[in-house]
Amino acid sequence: MSEQTRDTQTPEPTLMPPVDVIEDANGITLYADLPGVPKDKLSLHVEADTLTIEGEVALDIPEGMEASHAEVSLPRYRRVFTLSKELDSEKVGAEFTHGVLKLRIPKAAHAQPRRIEVRVE
């Protein structure tokens, strides 16, 4: 799994959510921080070997509020990854709690580790 840094599809600026990517023998687990994104504004898209994570921030903002300090200054997150061949993109599992997305991408059965006997002749 690698990241696509070049992105020509969306000209609008977006925030890049921080992620953790952990690989074990059976697959990859990805965690992404998307605070402020409600479940219905989160979009996960797998097309061919491209995984796109997008989310729109929806905060409770009282009428007439003026911002005086903003560290999260854009209302949209976006990050794109390229999945490698051995990952089974049809079996991606997703959980989204308290603004943290957890994705589990299993490896295809044929890509699971096998112990290879070394024969000595």
Added chain:
Amino acid sequence: MMYRSLFPRDLFAELDRLQREMQQSYELSPSIRGVARGGFPAMNVGGTAKSVEIYAFAPGVDPASIDVQLEKGVLTIAGERKAEAVPEKASVHIDERFAGRFRRVVTLPEDVDANAVSAKYRDGVLHISIQRRAAAQPRRISIG
């Protein structure tokens, strides 16, 4: 202008000054405690005529473990975010998310009412709303 020629302008000092000026221009009320950018949780602060609104972007934190204190006009948000468990024999390819204890402090305007505070945690964002004291709210003065 002897001074200038004796001490030629140092480029780095100039850049430093420029950065300070820029920081002051977009942080409306620079505080003695400063505002550390890039810290966890990231914070947005705003205000209306009636309230001060603080948004702390703290995803993946148990809301019960967040400690919010308001004392002498200073708001402190503290807590801990645990690192995700890494199974044995797994390898970490990317490790960008914050883990560990955090603490951020915001100096509030003088007119806030410490007794009228509400705090909500939703979608990983802690939203604290503090009412301004009634006396400080703008009033229309009628001319008799």
